[in-house]
Amino acid sequence: MDLRTAAIEVQVRAYAPYSGFKVGAAIRTASGAVYQGCNVENVAYPEGTCAEAGAIAAMVAAGETKIAKVYVVADSPVPVTPCGGCRQKIAEFAGRDVTVTMGNLDGVETSLTLGDLLPGAFDAAQMDRA
Incomplete structure (x- = not known):
């Protein structure tokens, strides 16, 4: 499945009754499988979850841990980047050379x-005290 199509498909199902800002994410793993996620808001901010985190959770639940490519889409005037927390979450499962494509519904x-x-991502090497 094309990552852009997968991200747009799930973006429309995002639960964003408070902000109205729906985000979709699709991740392709090293095996070629595609996992989707959408943002899920909660009235008790900041208890919602980001689209990227949802896609990563689906990937891990399926038994995979290697991200090969990421696509994030939102209905915005310009492409939106993953938040800082999601960048770190992606970094847990992806190398520095993995491409993250950000898009909007207009095709930009x-x-x-x-x-x-x-x-300067925080990584496991920084935890090594040896």
Whole structure:
């Protein structure tokens, strides 16, 4: 499945009754499988979840842990980037060279590597005290 199509398909199902800002995300894994996620708001801010986090959770629940490519879409004038927390979540499962494409419903897209989106990411090497 095409990542843009998968992200748009799930974006319309986002639960965003408070902001009205629906976001969809699609992740392709190293195996070629595609996982989708959408934002889910909660009246008790900030208890909602981001689209990227939902896609990652679906990926992990399916037993996969290697992200090969990410696509994020929103109905916005310009493509929106993943929030800082989601950039770190993506970094847990993707290398710095993984492409993250951000798009809007008008077809405008921007692509960056994860390394460009999150320079200086916190990683497991920083936890090694050896």
